Amino acid sequence: MARNIQSLERAAAVLRLLAGGDRRLGLSDIASTLGLAKGTAHGILRTLQQEGFVEQDPVSGRYQLGAELLRLGNSYLDVHELRARALPWTDDLARASGESVHLGVLHHQGVLIVHHVFRPDDSRQVLEIGAMQxxxxxxxxxxxxxVDPVAHAEAAEGDRKALTPATVTEAAEFEQILELTRARGWGSDVEETWDGIASVAAPVRDRRGMPVGAVGVTGAVERLCPGGELRPDLVAAVRDCARAVARDLGAGRF
Known part of the structure; x- marks a missing residue:
């Protein structure tokens, strides 16, 4: 059985203590409350401070939670709010399109699937929430x-592997595709990731106009591209879904 890492347990205890109080706490208060030696408590606080999880008041020397912890917490809440707001609209999109719907966010140089609505038929399907694309x-x-400079940089610097014969790996061509995607407001994948599979997606923005994710439909090429081109009604439905979710997140009408 794996053993817990004591230093991490102590750091978590410090953060919980600071989160539970209504005032800043001094080193002695933290050490005595948690039953730690002052030197040990100071070392933990110093490390947390260097990482931005704890801040020290320069006048009183007391400690409080730092901005980095707030940023991480907001990120967690943003993803869950995005998924909650998207639930009814992605259900509607799956029913209207007859295809599976995915909601994804940027995560570790990939796309993390945070919501997946099955294709509304009786076929056997695998839930892909938590999968990386x-x-x-x-x-x-x-x-x-x-639409997201961070995602752009990660893709530009990463290894663009050829997953199928249709995958674009060359930098200049990839940038041209992104320019087209940016200009028309939606992106496509026709057998670039999986043979026989196509998809279309649009960005979701929050109340600040910042991109917080993307929503799209995925299905067999013969259904999404019956004449060799993506069906315009699917593109329109995906974009309408993205706009609806954005409006529920507080974005203005666009």
Whole structure:
């Protein structure tokens, strides 16, 4: 059985203590409350301070939670708010399109699937929540790269592997695709990630106009591209879904 790491347990205890109080705490208060030696408590606080999780008041010397911890917490809340706001609209999109719907966010140089609505038929399907998709080849990933500078940089610096014969790996061509995606407001993937599979996606923005994710439909090429081109009604439905979620997040009408 794996053993817990004592230093991490103590750091977590310090953060919980600071989160539970209504005032800043001094080194002696923290050490005595948690039953730690002052030297040990000071070392933990110093490390947390260097990482931005704890701040020290320069006048009183007391400690409080830092901005980095707040940023991480907001990120967690943003993802969960995004998913909660998207639930009814992604259900509607799946029913209207007859295809599976994915909601993804940027995570560790890839696209993390945070919500997945099954294709509304009786076929056997696998839930993909928590799965990672590549940035450079998927519709979700290309949309994020087109509108999010961080995603763009990660895809540009990363290894754009050829996943199928249709995958774009060359830098100049990849940038052209992102320019087109940015200009038209949606991205596509026609057998660039999986043989026989196509997808179309659009970005979701928050109340500040910042990209917070992307939503898209995925299905067999013969259904999404019956004449060799993506069905315009699917593109319109995906964009309408993205706009609806954005409005529920507080974005203005656009």
């Amino acid at each position: 590549p940035l450079h080849s998927t519709a979700l990933g290309k949309v994020l790269c087109a």
